[in-house]
Amino acid sequence: MLTPWMTGISAGLGAIAAAGLGVGGFAYASRWPSSRIFGTALIAPQQPAEFALTFDDGPNPAWTPKLLDTLAARDVRATFFLLGSFAQAEPQLVRRIVAARHLIGNHSWSHPNLAQISSGQIRDQLARTQDMLEQITGAQVNYFRPPFGARRPAVFRIARSLGLTPVLWNAMTSDWSQPSFTRIAEQLASKIDRLNRRGLAANIVLHDGNHRQRNGNREPSVTAAGLLIAKYKPTHRFVTLDAWA
Numbered sequence: 214m215l216t217p218w219m220t221g222i223s224a225g226l227g228a229i230a231a232a233g234l235g236v237g238g239f240a241y242a243s244r245w246p247s248s249r250i251f252g253t254a255l256i257a258p259q260q261p262a263e264f265a266l267t268f269d270d271g272p273n274p275a276w277t278p279k280l281l282d283t284l285a286a287r288d289v290r291a292t293f294f295l296l297g298s299f300a301q302a303e304p305q306l307v308r309r310i311v312a313a314r315h316l317i318g319n320h321s322w323s324h325p326n327l328a329q330i331s332s333g334q335i336r337d338q339l340a341r342t343q344d345m346l347e348q349i350t351g352a353q354v355n356y357f358r359p360p361f362g363a364r365r366p367a368v369f370r371i372a373r374s375l376g377l378t379p380v381l382w383n384a385m386t387s388d389w390s391q392p393s394f395t396r397i398a399e400q401l402a403s404k405i406d407r408l409n410r411r412g413l414a415a416n417i418v419l420h421d422g423n424h425r426q427r428n429g430n431r432e433p434s435v436t437a438a439g440l441l442i443a444k445y446k447p448t449h450r451f452v453t454l455d456a457w458a
């Protein structure tokens with residue numbers, strides 16, 4: 214579903230963009246996290262000892278509370294990209310996330326592919342979610358991650374017009390479909406170590422929610438998060454994404 218992230222390709226894609234992208238290349242680049250064709254986004258700085266855990270597609274009443282317990286037990290702060298429609302159904306859980314001093318961000322209202330809907334629909338998806346999150350928490354929301362990482366030039370322009378900084382990632386695996394938590398953690402750890410060797414911080418995506426159902430099973434992802442925290446907490450500083458803005 215999502216293109217695996219690779220390094221060192223954005224310059225190459227820039228050259229392709231300059232030469233004019235074919236339709237296939239356009240669709241490809243629109244889901245490529247490090248591609249800058251559709252505007253820049255926050256990914257990760259040159260800080261190899263730093264580590265941002267980010268969780269998408271919640272709030273999930275079945276698994277987000279367990280994740281919050283895991284984070285609290287290790288005194289780790291994370292970033293949660295929430296769906297507006299799920300937040301509307303779980304306002305207390307949203308407030309619990311914020312009360313635990315995690316950062317929340319906008320992940321659209323209902324998780325459409327924003328590269329495939331109109332500018333008016335994109336604005337509606339982002340603005341509705343923004344209003345909902347700010348109404349629930351009473352605080353401004355400043356970050357946005359596009360569902361599937363999918364984008365076209367209008368997506369980041371609209372996000373910025375709403376005061377949102379676009380965010381992507383540099384470490385992900387198919388945690389939403391992988392039943393083995395050890396495999397999820399191992400795959401991410403190898404990506405994290407590779408980023409660190411290149412002098413980069415890791416911006417890791419896991420899913421505490423399932424955008425198709427509000428209380429989908431996310432036990433493998435939540436357990437993998439605990440394993441990654443245990444492995445990296447002794448050597449890394451866990452930050453929320455605002456530390457890098």
Ligand SMILES: [Zn+2]
Nearest residue numbers: 269270360361
């Ligand atoms: Zn998502």
